[in-house]
Structures are given as structure tokens and as C-alpha cells.
Amino acid sequence: MSNDIEESHSILAETAFDAYFVQASKSSRTSDHVFSNLVEPLSAEEYHAAMKSLPEQSFPFGQDARLRSHHSQYFPQFIRELNAGFNILFFGLGSKRDTLNQFAVQACAKYGNCVVVNGFQPNFTVKDMLNSIINIPDVTSLDPQSQTLDSQARRICDYYASASKRPLYLIVHNIDAPNLRTTKARSCLSILCGSPAVRVAASVDLLHAPLLWSSTESLTRKRSSSSVAHRGYAWLWHDLTTLVPHDFELSLADRSSITGASGFMGTGHARLQQDHFANGVAMTEEAAQHILASVTEKARKLFTMMTTIQVKAIDEAVDVSVAGDLQQFAIGYDTLFNAARDNFIATNDTALRSLLGEFKDHGLVLSSTVGGPGGGEVLWIPLRKERLLRVVETLELTA
Amino acid sequence: MANVAGLNDPNQTVICIPYAGRDDEQEEALLSESLYSPHQSRDLPDGFELRMEVYRAAWQDCLDRVQSIIEALNAPKIQQLAEEVLSASSPSQAVANLPYPEIPTFCLHGPPAYFEDVTREIVDTPNVAGCHLHPSDCSNITAAMKSLVSNFVNSSDTQANSKKRPAASLASYDINTLRAWYNHFDEGTYTQLMVIFHQFEQFDSAVLNDLFYICSLTLPELPFVFILSLSSPPTPSYLHAIYPRDTLALLRVKKTVAPHGWPLAKRILEDTFFSLDFEPNIMIGAPTLEYIVDYFTRYNESIDAILTVLQLTYMKHFDEPLTVLARDSLLGTDSLAEAEQKLSEPASFPFLDSLLTRMSFPSPQPDLSSQPEIRDDWSVMTVASLLTSVDTLRESFQARLRDIKVGYRLLDVVIGVLGEMGHAVGKKGKTDVERNDVEFMCRVIRGRCAKDSKNVGAVVKELSLTEAKELLSSMHKFFQDLPSHLKRKEEKARVKIVSWNSQLQRGKEGREFVALLETIGDWVTTYLDERLKGLEECRLRDIWYTGSSPFPSELINPAPRATIMSALLHPHEYIRSASGNGETSQHQQTPKLWELPDTSILFRRYLEGGKMINVYDWYESFAVVLESQRNEMRRKRQKGRQGDGGDPSTPSPSKNKGKGKAREVDDEVVSEDEGEDGVEWRMQVQARFIRGLHELDYMGFIKHTGRKADHVLKTVFDVLD
Numbered sequence A: 001m002s003n004d005i006e007e008s009h010s011i012l013a014e015t016a017f018d019a020y021f022v023q024a025s026k027s028s029r030t031s032d033h034v035f036s037n038l039v040e041p042l043s044a045e046e047y048h049a050a051m052k053s054l055p056e057q058s059f060p061f062g063q064d065a066r067l068r069s070h071h072s073q074y075f076p077q078f079i080r081e082l083n084a085g086f087n088i089l090f091f092g093l094g095s096k097r098d099t100l101n102q103f104a105v106q107a108c109a110k111y112g113n114c115v116v117v118n119g120f121q122p123n124f125t126v127k128d129m130l131n132s133i134i135n136i137p138d139v140t141s142l143d144p145q146s147q148t149l150d151s152q153a154r155r156i157c158d159y160y161a162s163a164s165k166r167p168l169y170l171i172v173h174n175i176d177a178p179n180l181r182t183t184k185a186r187s188c189l190s191i192l193c194g195s196p197a198v199r200v201a202a203s204v205d206l207l208h209a210p211l212l213w214s215s216t217e218s219l220t221r222k223r224s225s226s227s228v229a230h231r232g233y234a235w236l237w238h239d240l241t242t243l244v245p246h247d248f249e250l251s252l253a254d255r256s257s258i259t260g261a262s263g264f265m266g267t268g269h270a271r272l273q274q275d276h277f278a279n280g281v282a283m284t285e286e287a288a289q290h291i292l293a294s295v296t297e298k299a300r301k302l303f304t305m306m307t308t309i310q311v312k313a314i315d316e317a318v319d320v321s322v323a324g325d326l327q328q329f330a331i332g333y334d335t336l337f338n339a340a341r342d343n344f345i346a347t348n349d350t351a352l353r354s355l356l357g358e359f360k361d362h363g364l365v366l367s368s369t370v371g372g373p374g375g376g377e378v379l380w381i382p383l384r385k386e387r388l389l390r391v392v393e394t395l396e397l398t399a
Numbered sequence B: 001m002a003n004v005a006g007l008n009d010p011n012q013t014v015i016c017i018p019y020a021g022r023d024d025e026q027e028e029a030l031l032s033e034s035l036y037s038p039h040q041s042r043d044l045p046d047g048f049e050l051r052m053e054v055y056r057a058a059w060q061d062c063l064d065r066v067q068s069i070i071e072a073l074n075a076p077k078i079q080q081l082a083e084e085v086l087s088a089s090s091p092s093q094a095v096a097n098l099p100y101p102e103i104p105t106f107c108l109h110g111p112p113a114y115f116e117d118v119t120r121e122i123v124d125t126p127n128v129a130g131c132h133l134h135p136s137d138c139s140n141i142t143a144a145m146k147s148l149v150s151n152f153v154n155s156s157d158t159q160a161n162s163k164k165r166p167a168a169s170l171a172s173y174d175i176n177t178l179r180a181w182y183n184h185f186d187e188g189t190y191t192q193l194m195v196i197f198h199q200f201e202q203f204d205s206a207v208l209n210d211l212f213y214i215c216s217l218t219l220p221e222l223p224f225v226f227i228l229s230l231s232s233p234p235t236p237s238y239l240h241a242i243y244p245r246d247t248l249a250l251l252r253v254k255k256t257v258a259p260h261g262w263p264l265a266k267r268i269l270e271d272t273f274f275s276l277d278f279e280p281n282i283m284i285g286a287p288t289l290e291y292i293v294d295y296f297t298r299y300n301e302s303i304d305a306i307l308t309v310l311q312l313t314y315m316k317h318f319d320e321p322l323t324v325l326a327r328d329s330l331l332g333t334d335s336l337a338e339a340e341q342k343l344s345e346p347a348s349f350p351f352l353d354s355l356l357t358r359m360s361f362p363s364p365q366p367d368l369s370s371q372p373e374i375r376d377d378w379s380v381m382t383v384a385s386l387l388t389s390v391d392t393l394r395e396s397f398q399a400r401l402r403d404i405k406v407g408y409r410l411l412d413v414v415i416g417v418l419g420e421m422g423h424a425v426g427k428k429g430k431t432d433v434e435r436n437d438v439e440f441m442c443r444v445i446r447g448r449c450a451k452d453s454k455n456v457g458a459v460v461k462e463l464s465l466t467e468a469k470e471l472l473s474s475m476h477k478f479f480q481d482l483p484s485h486l487k488r489k490e491e492k493a494r495v496k497i498v499s500w501n502s503q504l505q506r507g508k509e510g511r512e513f514v515a516l517l518e519t520i521g522d523w524v525t526t527y528l529d530e531r532l533k534g535l536e537e538c539r540l541r542d543i544w545y546t547g548s549s550p551f552p553s554e555l556i557n558p559a560p561r562a563t564i565m566s567a568l569l570h571p572h573e574y575i576r577s578a579s580g581n582g583e584t585s586q587h588q589q590t591p592k593l594w595e596l597p598d599t600s601i602l603f604r605r606y607l608e609g610g611k612m613i614n615v616y617d618w619y620e621s622f623a624v625v626l627e628s629q630r631n632e633m634r635r636k637r638q639k640g641r642q643g644d645g646g647d648p649s650t651p652s653p654s655k656n657k658g659k660g661k662a663r664e665v666d667d668e669v670v671s672e673d674e675g676e677d678g679v680e681w682r683m684q685v686q687a688r689f690i691r692g693l694h695e696l697d698y699m700g701f702i703k704h705t706g707r708k709a710d711h712v713l714k715t716v717f718d719v720l721d
Helices: A002-011 A016-025 A044-052 A064-072 A075-083 A097-106 A126-134 A137-141 A149-163 A183-194 A215-219 A268-279 A285-293 A297-316 A333-342 A349-361 A385-398 B027-033 B047-086 B112-123 B141-157 B175-183 B205-217 B238-242 B261-273 B286-298 B303-317 B321-325 B336-344 B346-360 B383-421 B433-446 B450-461 B465-480 B484-489 B491-505 B510-531 B560-569 B571-579 B598-608 B615-644 B661-676 B679-698
Strands: A087-091 A113-118 A168-173 A198-203 A235-239 A366-369 A377-380 B014-017 B103-109 B128-133 B192-197 B224-230 B251-257 B612-614 B702-704 B711-714
Touching (some): A044 B679, A075 A198, A183 A198, A297 A385, B047 B112, B047 B321, B103 B205, B112 B192, B261 B303, B336 B383, B346 B383, B383 B510
Parallel strands (some): B128 B192
Antiparallel strands (some): A366 A377
């Protein structure tokens, strides 16, 4: 049977459809490992430190400058297409931000006012865009008290079509971003895109971005109309593969979480962050210092003691590769209590519990029960070894 | 780039870059700083601007023509519709004895552009107040009512309304506000309140149900008329499918359909490029025509699509330096003498050279009796004579094009008449009309109509007397109706037809009739053959004819998904093509997995996985690749160092303490390992993994699901090659 299949494989070329059906037909077998349990998330500082230490040669594509200069030689062509009554949509792998910004400064700004819109920014609103267009020195004469976004957009188009002798260039990074996908934003954009005096060059990164516009919408040509706001996009598509990572676009993403890139967009952002803090997952050095600064001397002593025990445990660990999971270095409650009593930090259970309470509330100390209902409680600090050491160091310095 | 503040600040949402050009009108000069010229080696120094100038003029001609055709087609319909709409509120139109009045409603099925023309026509009429509603205005009934009311009230605020707003105390979404506003005008100021719904299919039907109901309550007092713009077909009707009967009962619906479909498109193509009274500067070639019909039938049946295809064809055509001569030979100067001078300047030599080469190049088919003889001896050619001969060639190209058009039209007429009589001519191949039509046009342009003309001739020979009379009279009418400049040229043919006609009228019979038909048939074949010779043979035809150059279809029909995937899988190819050394053999071998960027490595692993991916497994597999990458890098570095140090067997004099250089390097590597290993390396791997993961997430390759802890769903399935 398997022979048959193999033979058929050699005759027929496998397609993406086959891949889908093959994978969808069987249950996918994956391991039981859970990433966030096994690997301690990186804090923002650690992430940046790690990225900075990244040796240049680990990118075999340091040559993306070549790609960039390859693209910049087409700027006059892009300008020509914009001036011929089209809007341009750039697609392809990699961040197109730098190239488009370069395009804006080097080419567009020579022909008229230019507005660069960071659509990928989670705080971006269409109102920002319209307001800053209206705040361009020449345009301030425009009546600012129009109520709706649409009428504001219409007025901008009218102004550039009649009063201004130069067009407006609108560079939209990530026009497929959630904030620009809302009905309101799209209606406003379609008005701007439909005006001959407003020339739009936008980029998309999403795989499914073309689905945002119907074929009628994306082909509707620009028209200057006086009474009705004409809507349409008049897109021309250009491949702008740069292979540059989206570091800038994702600079506000939460690098400590797997869902960081999709979670940071839109409204889900704040909620997600809160969840993380409540779980204590995103404990940072700074946060630890803040907590420690506000607790009693005894509590600080307790923390130092716990750190010493935990660091010792980490050092003793033979298998370094699974060092990500800190729970395995946890201290049993009984051990901690004995140690605390020996060091005169807490003489009874209540005292120790009240000292630990403050830490637990802020997620600086995590606890868990092991070995079922009869098992004992274990406690650990959710910080890496080197961070722990640094925290204790500063603690001793301030003391 | 650094001079623009905020451009590199991730917290900025919008950055303005003020106009940086000069204030005077020297934009053209600016343009020349960064010329776009794919063929710089044989271009004029200011060729780009000149060509753009010519392009603009040529395209404007073509665009105006197309627009006037559409306008001519639409105008009567629009006029009629406008009259109907304007008289809709008159009492005579209402159905008698209804328990409540209906709102006159017009459904316009057609493209938005047509709709705009209609509404402009109607709203510009005095005594009509207009209000445009878009789907985004009507997310709920309050917002919808507010837009409706404020649109009317505000529109008249600016005009001739010195009184203060009469209903300032009423809520802005209250229909009574509108009523008060309407009542404060003198009677007859507004006879109709036109409400125009754009993109009607995208409105929420629940909201509109309420809106219609509210409006109908005020009906006799407020003379509402609704106009709905629909892009769906008239049958099955969207309105009747979605809206309930009690809503439909409030409306008196009338449907209108804009001119559409292939007949319209064919009309546009024929009247622009095969018209006897219009001569476009640039003739489009067969690939463009084929692309138009393909796009029209497959993707989008819109006139805008056709216009865009035409414009892009024009734009592409004018990339070629020689096209600066498309309209005249003046090269942007005022007279031929100045053009001559300009061409004689050293800077223009590359252009001159390429023009000369093209002129002296033998034409593809030398049997051009109709082509004026141009001196092939380029050595005696002066710049002036070169320019005049371009003029001559242009004239001869246009003459050839005129012939083709006459032939095309005549063939069309004859086939049409014969078809009506029941004689099938050339009905073969494709069954769909669109393709047949376009194929016919392409054959004509390419000069491959011998078969058609032969077939026509053969059919003519077998006609009956009445049929022959009918054919001759319609042919006569065709020649009679030619524009004057062509009529003179085709005088001979007309005279011939008149004489045959009179012979037939005299009633020939038997053998004489057959002989006459034979003559007519042969003449038709020869005449058509003479006319339909194709454009390919004309000299310098690529100045005026886009020929067989393909249409740049990726501009309007791209493959972004495939582009992203191939860039992820084969990033090396992009670098290679950008740096322009596609043929270097050492790069030909496919790079190893560890040589790829992080995101590509992750993506490979992604494709290999099942439909669901455990992030931890993914991470581990990624770490393995990075590990081997690190080892390879180390080896490379080591090799590099050895290479730098010259022959490793010769120890350097200063460090010669019993250790070879190679050994030293090894030690260094080991010590480096110790530093890199452990925590720092793991953190780097993790950071790179997270970055790659986010990168893929950002592009939509990952769907997060709560079904299983730290598992993600794949959105893309493909086979690794």
C-alpha cells in the first residue's frame, strides 16, 4: 500500500492542496511540552541585549542594502505612476518602512506635501491622520469643524483638488493594520484614494491583504467630482521584497509572549498585558527592585536568603538545557521555614506567611503544591539566575 | 532621511514631510534629477520628460475618446432617468387609492461611475435637495437618522439661509428637525428630497428597514425620493431578496440598468482603435487586446479595468526612447530646424545612433509596394532627412492603419449581412462571443485575414439575386458613410459597387448573373486582402504600435501570497537577482538550511509540521539549526583566520612558544565557546526564535488558538520542493 502511494508521488506533483489534506486528515502529533512553562520569557531588556549581541554574520543576508538600492532606482517610475492617476500598493516579504520613507523624503516631498502614516502603530487612529493633514501649514485655512471623518476627508480632497497647486502624497505603512481595516477608516481612505489630488503609496504585509478590497474597488479609477465624494482605490501592485525584519513595526510588541505580535494590535493589547502581569510571568528586574524597596528589612533578608538557595540549586543542576523552567529549583516550604528560623527572620509560621504574602501578591514569589493533596508547598522566584544576582547586588548596595 | 523629525520614532503615528521642492514652477527640472530610463544608453538627455509629454498628450486623446464614447452611450439613458426621477413626486405618478403613500425608489444597477453621473445630473437641478448616505454612516438607526437629517440641514446652511436654524432645540437625529427645516422654506423651494444610497448592498438591512419606515411616516409632507446604487444584477433582485414585504410595500421601486457587459466593451475598443473618424497615436497590439478580454471576462467586467489596462499599456510603451517621435518629429522644440539642431548635439548621439540603425535596418518584409521608398543608404542621410523620413513613415503607418480599419469595418459589415441571410462565415473555434470578437481584431491587426476574405468571397459567389442586391446596397451604404477623407480614397470601390448594383437592378439572369457574382466575390476577396495587410511590416512600427509586447499584468493582477512564500523559501534568489549576477555558478547550489535567515528557517520547520504546531517543539527544532549554524560559522571563521595568517605551518616569530598557529586558533575558539555558551547563547536563540515567530505572526502565518496550551494553527500548507 505504501509502495503504491510512493509511486503515485513520483508521477504526480504534490500541491499545496495535497499538503493540506494530508495534514488535515490525521491528527497532528505534538509533544506535551508547553513552551511558556519550560522556557522563561525574556524581558524587554533581555531581548534587546540578546539582539544587540547578535553577531552580524549570523545573517547571511547582510546584503539587504543591495536589495534596497535595487528598489530605490525605481522611485521615478513609482512617482510617474502616482502622477498618472494610480495609487501604489507594495507587497512582498520584509519591512518596507525604510524604503517607503526614503521614497517619501527623496521623491514625494519634491512634488508636494507628504504625510507618512504608521498604520502598524497600535495607537494609530484615522483621526490622527486627518488632523495632521489638516495641520499642514498650507491647509490650515481649511474649516476644521467638520464633524465626520468622511466629510473631513472630502474637504481635504477638495482643498488639494482646487486650492493647492501641488498634490498630497500619503505614505501609509501597513494599510492592512487592524486600525485601518475598520469600516470607518476604510470609507475615509477610499475617499482619499479616489481623489486625483491625493496620491497614496501603501504597504501590506498580511498574507491575505488582497482580500481587503473587492476587485471593483481596487480597480475603480480616480475621478475628480465636485458634488459627490468619489470612492475607489485605483491600485497598482508592486513587489517590494526587502527581506528586512519588521523590528521597527514590532518594536511595541510584547516579546515575552508568543502572542505578542498579534496581541499588541488593537484593543486586546491592554488586556493581554494585564493577564501576564497577574500571572507574574513578566516579572522584571526593575519591578523586583520596586517591590523590594517597599518591604521591611526582614522581608528583604528573606528574599536574599531565598535567592541564595535558588542560585545554589541552579548552579548544582547538571542539565543546563532545561534551565528555563525555574520551578524545578523551587524550595520546599518546610526547608524555607527552617532556614528562616535559623536566621532569625521568622520564628513562627504566621510571621513567615505574612512576609511571603507581600511577595506573592506582586508575583515576585510563586508557589505551587507538588505531589498531590498531601504534598508540600514549594516556592520560587520567577527570575533568571543572573537577574536574581543583580537584584541582590543592588539590594546589598542600597542597604 | 535623518532630517525629518519623528520618522524613526516608533511612538509617532503620523509624520508630515513638508514640500521640499522649489516654489517656482520648475517641477520638470526636478524630475530630471532622477530620471527613470530603462534604456539610458540610447536615450536623449531629456528623453524621459519629452516622452512623458508625448505620453500625456497621446493618452489624453485616447482617454477623451473612450469617455466620450461612454458618455454618448449613457447620456440618453441618464437624461431619461433624470426626467423620471424629477417627476416621481408629482401626484400623477402615485398609485391611486392606496392606504398610505409610497416612496418613489429608483434602483440603479451599474458601476459607481455611472451612478455618480446620474446623481450629479439630478442633484444639480434646482429645487432638489440631495443627501448622500454611505454604509459607514449607517451603523445604527440613530447614526443613520443623524446623517440623513444633518446632511440636508447643513447642505442648505451655507446657501442663502440667513435665518438662524429653526430647530436648534430638537435632537439632531429627529425627523422632526428635518420637517421643521423643510417647512421654514417658502413653498416650492424644494420639491424633492433626494436620498442617495451608495453601495446599497453593504448597508445593514435592519437599519434601513427602520429608516424607510420613519421616512414613509412623513411622506406627503416631506417629498422623499430614494435612489439606490447597486452593483448586483437586476435579477435576482437584491432588494427583494433581502428586504421584507412590509418594507417593500413602502417603496415604489423602479429599476434601471446601466449599459454593461461585452457589447459595451467591444464598442469602446472598436470605436477607439478601429474607428474611421478617430486616429489614436498609439495602436494597441494583440496581447493587450487578449489581456483585456481575459480580464474582462474572468475578473472584472468594468470599464475602469479596460481603461487601466489601456493606460498601463501606453505607459509601458513610452519607456522606449524612440517613442518620443510618436506624435511629431520636433523632439520638444518648436520647429524641425531646432529639432535637427538638438539631434546634432553630442549628447543626443546615442539616440541618433539608435534611430539611424533602426532606419537602415531592412524591414521584415521587403515587398512593401505601398511604403514610400526611404533611402537605405544611411551614409548620405542627414539629420534633417532622417527626421523628415520619420514623418513620412508616420504618415505611411497611419495610412496603413486607415486601410486596415476600412477593411475591418467592411468585413464586419459583409459578415453581418451574410450572417443575417443565414450564411455562416468563419464561425469556428471558440464559442464565446468575446473571444471570437477579440480574435478577429487580433487577426486583422496581424494581417492574417486571408482566410476570412477568401471565405467571404466564396459565400458571395453563391448568393441569390435578392441577397446579392441586399449585400451590395449595404456595402454601398458603408462606402457612402465613410468620413470624407476616406471617401475620396475609396471612390473607385464605391463606383464599382454602384455599377454592379445597377447591373443587378437590370435583372441579370443565368450565366451572366453567375459571372457577375464571381466578379463581385473575387473583388471582395482582393479588396479585403489589399486592405488587411497587418501592421507588422511597417517600418519603425514600434513607435506607434505596441506590437506583441506583453501586458505587464502583475501590476493589476499580482500574486502577493506566492511572492511572500517564495521569498521565505528562496531568499537567496532575491539577493542574487537584485545584485544582478544571476549567472554566477558558485551561487547556483541551493543554500543549506542553516544559511537561511531566521524567519526562513522557522518557516521551513513550519511547513514540515502538522496542521497544529507545538511552539516548544518548534523552538527546539529551531535551536538545533541555530546550533549547526553557529558551528559552521565558527569553522568558517577559523578557516578565515588561518587564511589571514598565511601558511599555518610557519609559526609567527613573536608567538613562537612551542605552539602552532592552528593550535592557537583552536584555543581561542574554545575560550570563545565558553563565553558564548550557556545562558547568553540560549537567550539569543530564544530572542531570535521569538522574533521569527512574531515575524510570521505579523504576516498572518499563525493563528493562535486556545485549544491546546502554547499550540498554534498553521494557515498555510505547501509542499517543500
